[in-house]
Amino acid sequence: AHAPTSMPRATWTNHRVLLVHLLLLVLLFPPQRVLSFTAAMSSPRMLSTVSPADVSLEIKHPVDPTALGQAKDIISELRPSPNGPVDASKLLGVAKRLGDIPADHAGSYTVSAEDCKKAFDDLAEADRSALVNIHRRVKTFAEAQRKSVTDIEIDIPGGKAGHTVSPCRAAGCYAPGGRYPLPSSVIMTAVTARAAGCDTVVLASPRPAPITLAAAHIAGADLVLCVGGAQAVAAMAYGV
Numbered sequence: 001a002h003a004p005t006s007m008p009r010a011t012w013t014n015h016r017v018l019l020v021h022l023l024l025l026v027l028l029f030p031p032q033r034v035l036s037f038t039a040a041m042s043s044p045r046m047l048s049t050v051s052p053a054d055v056s057l058e059i060k061h062p063v064d065p066t067a068l069g070q071a072k073d074i075i076s077e078l079r080p081s082p083n084g085p086v087d088a089s090k091l092l093g094v095a096k097r098l099g100d101i102p103a104d105h106a107g108s109y110t111v112s113a114e115d116c117k118k119a120f121d122d123l124a125e126a127d128r129s130a131l132v133n134i135h136r137r138v139k140t141f142a143e144a145q146r147k148s149v150t151d152i153e154i155d156i157p158g159g160k161a162g163h164t165v166s167p168c169r170a171a172g173c174y175a176p177g178g179r180y181p182l183p184s185s186v187i188m189t190a191v192t193a194r195a196a197g198c199d200t201v202v203l204a205s206p207r208p209a210p211i212t213l214a215a216a217h218i219a220g221a222d223l224v225l226c227v228g229g230a231q232a233v234a235a236m237a238y239g240v
Helices: 009-026 031-042 052-058 065-078 087-099 113-121 125-148 185-195 210-219 230-237
Strands: 150-155 161-162 170-174 200-204 221-223
Touching: 031 113, 065 087, 065 230, 087 230, 113 210, 125 185, 125 210, 170 185, 170 230, 185 200, 185 210, 200 210, 200 230, 210 221
Parallel strands: 170 200, 200 221
Antiparallel strands: 150 161
16 A cells, blocks of 8 residues: 555555554454453552561571481490590491491401502593592692691781681591492592691591592592491591
8 A cells, every 4th residue: 555645655664563553452452351450550569577486487598407416415325434435345336336347347446547548549441530530630729728827927906816727637537328429528528628738638428439448548538437427427527
């Protein structure tokens, strides 16, 4: 169709575009939807009022109460005295009962550094190479990070102020056991402890796989505890 002669062609084209837009709006937004949207926008939005009691219900303990109670019971069982170390025979019994160590295991609940080295030597070449590469990268960063934190001392009116950085004497590291071992957890914790300057590094891991023991060797762990859970943390915290 031709535009009427009484209306300029550009104006007629603009009207057609406007009509198309209006048609699309009607198709996409039926009148009832437009009205409901308009009503919603016109009504004031109010914030919900929350009482202090409602807030307290949302504050949860960071540790599950059941798990916390079980951990306390295990620690009480392991320590004959509230201020003493963990009893070695009780630790072995709890580790067997909870599946950290096979029930028919007749040996110790620890693995020596020599046995960890043997586990490393017995690995396939590809696995040894992967552990060596990961160890080198983590060690490089950990040592650089340690050097970035230095002792400082400044003069202040009446004296001096500053801080010193010193490592713990011993570090306890934990690597999950189970079906899928995590040698990366061994390296990222034990290597960091060594870079920090800890004299003794102990690794705990229930039913450790050969690659876990191999990672303990290359990471420089002094000893591996074949236990997990609260019993492992108690052994490293209180001593055996």
